[in-house]
Amino acid sequence: MTDAWNELAEKAEAAKSRRIEDLFADPERAARFSASALGLHFDYSKTALDEDAMAALIELAEAADLAGARKAMFSGEKINTTEDRAVLHTALRNLDGGPILVDGKDVMPEVRETHDRMAQFAEDVRAGRIKGQGGAITDVVNIGIGGSDLGPVMAVQALAPYHDGPRCHFISNVDGADATDTLKGLDPARTLVIVASKTFTTIETMTNAQTVRRWMAQAVAEPAAQFAALSTAEDLTAAFGIAPERVFGFEDWVGGRYSVWGPIGLSLMIAIGAERFDDFLAGGAEMDAHFREAPLAANLPVLLALTGIWHNQGLGYATRAVLPYEQRLLRLPAYLQQLEMESNGKRVTKGGEVLERASGPIVWGEPGTNGQHAFYQLLHQGTQIVPCEFMVGIEGHEPELRDHHILLQANCLAQSEAMMRGRGIEAARAIAADLGFSGAELERQAAQRVFEGNRPSVTLIYPRLSPRVLGQIVALYEHRVFVEGVILGINSFDQWGVELGKELAKALEPVLRGDSDGAGKDGSTLALAKVLRGS
Numbered sequence: 001m002t003d004a005w006n007e008l009a010e011k012a013e014a015a016k017s018r019r020i021e022d023l024f025a026d027p028e029r030a031a032r033f034s035a036s037a038l039g040l041h042f043d044y045s046k047t048a049l050d051e052d053a054m055a056a057l058i059e060l061a062e063a064a065d066l067a068g069a070r071k072a073m074f075s076g077e078k079i080n081t082t083e084d085r086a087v088l089h090t091a092l093r094n095l096d097g098g099p100i101l102v103d104g105k106d107v108m109p110e111v112r113e114t115h116d117r118m119a120q121f122a123e124d125v126r127a128g129r130i131k132g133q134g135g136a137i138t139d140v141v142n143i144g145i146g147g148s149d150l151g152p153v154m155a156v157q158a159l160a161p162y163h164d165g166p167r168c169h170f171i172s173n174v175d176g177a178d179a180t181d182t183l184k185g186l187d188p189a190r191t192l193v194i195v196a197s198k199t200f201t202t203i204e205t206m207t208n209a210q211t212v213r214r215w216m217a218q219a220v221a222e223p224a225a226q227f228a229a230l231s232t233a234e235d236l237t238a239a240f241g242i243a244p245e246r247v248f249g250f251e252d253w254v255g256g257r258y259s260v261w262g263p264i265g266l267s268l269m270i271a272i273g274a275e276r277f278d279d280f281l282a283g284g285a286e287m288d289a290h291f292r293e294a295p296l297a298a299n300l301p302v303l304l305a306l307t308g309i310w311h312n313q314g315l316g317y318a319t320r321a322v323l324p325y326e327q328r329l330l331r332l333p334a335y336l337q338q339l340e341m342e343s344n345g346k347r348v349t350k351g352g353e354v355l356e357r358a359s360g361p362i363v364w365g366e367p368g369t370n371g372q373h374a375f376y377q378l379l380h381q382g383t384q385i386v387p388c389e390f391m392v393g394i395e396g397h398e399p400e401l402r403d404h405h406i407l408l409q410a411n412c413l414a415q416s417e418a419m420m421r422g423r424g425i426e427a428a429r430a431i432a433a434d435l436g437f438s439g440a441e442l443e444r445q446a447a448q449r450v451f452e453g454n455r456p457s458v459t460l461i462y463p464r465l466s467p468r469v470l471g472q473i474v475a476l477y478e479h480r481v482f483v484e485g486v487i488l489g490i491n492s493f494d495q496w497g498v499e500l501g502k503e504l505a506k507a508l509e510p511v512l513r514g515d516s517d518g519a520g521k522d523g524s525t526l527a528l529a530k531v532l533r534g535s
């Protein structure tokens with residue numbers, strides 16, 4: 001591995017003196033530095049990568065035995081080594097596939113059985129066969145947080161044009177404002193509440209579930225009868241009073257941030273129907289097959305990962321902006337933040353050695369064109385370089401608003417072009433002169449209008465954002481995170497970094513209530529608690 005990393009460092013050093021724009025002297029560059037599969041097109045030509053650097057990156061993937069790691073994941077080996085668990089979210093979308101063994105047992109019969117039960121339940125709710133105590137269900141409230149919230153929230157919003165079931169709402173934050181604002185205007189007697197929690201112990205979710213049950217109890221005789229639960233902990237769902245036929249279980253080999261494909265996706269299934277949910281799964285399965293079969297140099301998740309490694313570990317760019325030109329992907333950046341940062345934001349390798357290089361970038365973003373009128377200033381002229389990941393659809397869902405879509409696409413392409421080419425001092429001077437400036441003032445005005453350019457970006461183009469296409473895109477990102485994790489030698493499937501804060505919050509509750517003096521706490525924390533207590 002060390003040799004491969006050294007090789008990459010050399011290539012990155014050489015690239016620093018290169019201008020991306022100049023690489024287009026090769027008329028074949030756009031074709032050579034792009035790949036298409038399943039209707040998706042990924043262009044990474046607006047980066048400083050050349051053939052040598054690509055070869056070094058592929059070598060890195062090979063040195064990390066990516067092919068072996070991939071096989072281990074798909075075949076149910078326990079690659080989440082700290083928790084001794086397999087990693088098989090791919091099984092949830094393997095509905096037409098063969099057996100997958102964990103500890104010698106085929107998990108597929110149970111996956112299919114739960115899927116079919118979910119589908120039946122979802123369709124019964126949609127058709128009004130399963131009712132609330134005041135009539136057919138008009139609203140669904142999903143209570144969950146992290147992976148039990150972000151996937152369904154993101155996907156329900158992304159697929160709004162396909163939404164023909166009851167309205168879906170999401171409560172995640174323990175801030176009582178979330179429950180209060182979400183429940184406002186809902187009729188408890190016609191609302192289905194889904195408590196989504198892999199562990200069924202997460203304090204935010206459990207607190208919100210109790211609150212919503214009290215809200216429900218004021219209006220109906222049997223509040224628990226309008227609850228469903230999605231969890232691996234069926235004993236705890238029973239203790240909460242949810243009938244077993246309303247509980248959709250899954251196994252510990254589905255990580256929270258990878259769980260939208262199974263029971264955690266129930267709200268999405270109710271929103272768009274079981275058939276379209278299956279299209280979403282089919283899209284994910286297609287990407288799985290592509291990831292397993294395509295050669296590394298034409299493999300979309302691998303290419304996405306390698307450009308990520310190039311920018312973060314190779315060139316040292318600390319963050320990456322995800323910029324979907326698709327308003328319905330509003331929550332995709334938040335979803336990817338959990339997927340990528342919780343998976344790969346680690347300090348040690350699987351073997352426990354401290355990482356020698358960055359573990360992954362800070363991922364952030366907003367849809368375009370909105371971001372253009374907010375933070376793109378820094379992307380164009382700020383002193384830090386932020387590699388950007390643009391996404392845009394070939395078609396929207398509003399054929400009658402085709403002009404909007406063309407404007408959207410033009411803006412997307414214009415931004416990556418501007419980032420790469422920039423605007424030199426001569427052009428800036430001409431603008432300043434046109435504005436009537438001269439002499440020293442002209443120079444001062446011109447300097448403000450220079451764009452250095454040479455800022456890298458990649459672009460993902462997809463057909464209309466259907467359930468199938470969304471499934472492909474989400475699975476693409478999942479595998480990208482996997483590949484990056486394998487190259488870094490880390491376990492992408494645990495999340496110990498979230499534990500400490502949870503423990504400390506538990507200990508601080510009595511301090512904030514005034515039941516404990518907080519002995520042993522630091523001075524700042526005690527002083528802040530005192531201010532919050534108002535005493």
Ligand SMILES: O=P(O)(O)OC[C@H]1O[C@H](O)[C@H](O)[C@@H](O)[C@@H]1O
Binds near residue numbers: 147201202256495
């Ligand atoms: O689904 P749950 O068990 O309630 O967990 C919800 C979330 O909380 C945890 O703190 C983890 O950081 C997340 O990975 C998880 O998705």
